[in-house]
Every structure is written in C-alpha cells, then in structure tokens.
Amino acid sequence: MPAAKTPAGPFTPRDFQLVLLRRMADHNPDLVEDARRALGASLTEMREANKRWQAMVRSPRARTALSRYRSVLGAPESVAPRRIGDLDCEAWQWPLPLWPDLRFEVVTGPHHAVWNEWLVRAPDAPGPSLGTLEDLTPWSCTIDEAARAFSPARPLQGSAPTRWGLAFTAPDRRGARHEVVAEFTWGLLQRTRIDG
Known part of the structure; x- marks a missing residue:
C-alpha cells in the first residue's frame, strides 16, 4: 500500500x-x-x-489576488493611496529578503481588484544611476526607473504573464545612440537587446 x-x-x-x-x-x-x-x-x-x-x-476556490498576497506575505509594510488618471487606487508593498532595496508592490483599484503586481524600488533606497546602455545590467533597475531614465519609453507587451517590455533610445559610453528593447519580469530588468 x-x-x-x-x-x-x-x-x-x-x-x-x-x-x-x-x-x-x-x-x-x-x-x-x-x-x-x-x-x-x-x-x-x-x-x-x-x-x-x-x-x-x-483553483476554482481561489481567494482574490490581494487576499492571496496577504495570506502569503502577511501584513503589508505600507498601503498608500495612488491616483491613476481619474481613478483612486492603492499601492500595497511588502519587503522581500532577496531584494532588500526593492518592494513587491500590488496596485489595487476599486473593490481591491489587483491591477498590477511587480517589484519597485523601496521608498528609502537610492535608485541606480542609469545614463548609458551599459548601465542596464540584469536586475539593476525596475521598469519605472528605466522608463524615467530613458524617456520617452514606449511600453511593449510581454511574452508571458508578469513580463513587460520597454522600447527606448539610449546612448552607449561612446555616445552612439541605439534603439533598445528592455525586457522585465515582475518589474525587474532581465535583459536588453539593440533593436535593428
């Protein structure tokens, strides 16, 4: 038996x-x-x-996404109001030991529907210095940091759930400008490629 x-x-x-x-x-x-x-x-x-x-x-008996995160990660470190367009949202953040300078963030809309789940820079942690293509190493930055550093950046659909992309122009250390596609998983940079 x-x-x-x-x-x-x-x-x-x-x-x-x-x-x-x-x-x-x-x-x-x-x-x-x-x-x-x-x-x-x-x-x-x-x-x-x-x-x-x-x-x-x-699971057909699955909890709501926010309930699932709370049951796994415990009480959030912070919950802050956020406005996206004309909608009032909340950003829930939890620390994760692997990435002490980041927080796992869940953005919720009305009725606590989860709109986004990703890693973001912790409020008190200094962000990376992003100025050239060479600064974009794996796990060096979050998607919002790259979008701000290399504005204007165009969002791209990811190849799978929890994956996103950005297209932008970035200089290399010699000053030559390149069209870049950056790929992110859970909001954290994974790789870049020169497009074209």
Missing part, C-alpha cells in the same frame, strides 16, 4: 520568492541559481513552489 502523501505546509514568503525566481530563470539562470542558493532552496523546491502557486491562482 503506497504511503499517504504528506500535505504541503503553508505557502511562505520564501516560497513566493522562489516563484518570482522561477519566472526569471529563463533569462538569467546564473543570477537565479545564486539567489536560490541564498534562500537555501533546491531546484526541486523552486519548481514545487511554482507549481503550488499556479494551483492556488487557478
């Missing part, structure tokens, strides 16, 4: 960080490997955390 399957324990902030890393692994496996080791997690644990997260998201 097969042994009964041991029920999984609670889904923790550590598990959630593994979910974020799993989506980033396609672009930066070495950075993800280092971060996974810093969490003391195996590759199997990372895959299992992602599988459990996907099951929670897709």
Whole structure:
C-alpha cells in the first residue's frame, strides 16, 4: 500500500520568492541559481513552489489576488493611496529578503481588484544611476526607473504573464545612440537587446 502523501505546509514568503525566481530563470539562470542558493532552496523546491502557486491562482476556490498576497506575505509594510488618471487606487508593498532595496508592490483599484503586481524600488533606497546602455545590467533597475531614465519609453507587451517590455533610445559610453528593447519580469530588468 503506497504511503499517504504528506500535505504541503503553508505557502511562505520564501516560497513566493522562489516563484518570482522561477519566472526569471529563463533569462538569467546564473543570477537565479545564486539567489536560490541564498534562500537555501533546491531546484526541486523552486519548481514545487511554482507549481503550488499556479494551483492556488487557478483553483476554482481561489481567494482574490490581494487576499492571496496577504495570506502569503502577511501584513503589508505600507498601503498608500495612488491616483491613476481619474481613478483612486492603492499601492500595497511588502519587503522581500532577496531584494532588500526593492518592494513587491500590488496596485489595487476599486473593490481591491489587483491591477498590477511587480517589484519597485523601496521608498528609502537610492535608485541606480542609469545614463548609458551599459548601465542596464540584469536586475539593476525596475521598469519605472528605466522608463524615467530613458524617456520617452514606449511600453511593449510581454511574452508571458508578469513580463513587460520597454522600447527606448539610449546612448552607449561612446555616445552612439541605439534603439533598445528592455525586457522585465515582475518589474525587474532581465535583459536588453539593440533593436535593428
């Protein structure tokens, strides 16, 4: 008779960080490997955390997205009003140990519907110095930081959920200007390519 399957324990902030890393692994496996080791997690644990997260998201009895984040990450570090166009929103932020200078932010609209989920710079953390193409290294900046540094930037549809892109012009260190496409996962820069 097969042994009964041991029920999984609670889904923790550590598990959630593994979910974020799993989506980033396609672009930066070495950075993800280092971060996974810093969490003391195996590759199997990372895959299992992602599988459990996907099951929670897709469950017919799924909690609302905001409730899910609160149950996994606990009480937010901050909740601040935000205005987007003519709509009143809220920005909920949680710290994550892997990225101490960032916060995981969930932007909610009316009735706490989740509109956006991504990593942003912590309010008291200095942002990166972004002036040239060479400054755009993996995990160096968030999507809003790149958009501000290389304005005007045009948003691009991502290749998968939690992925976004930006198109903009950036100089290299020699001053030559390039058309750049930057790819972000969970709001964090993953890679850039020169377009054309």
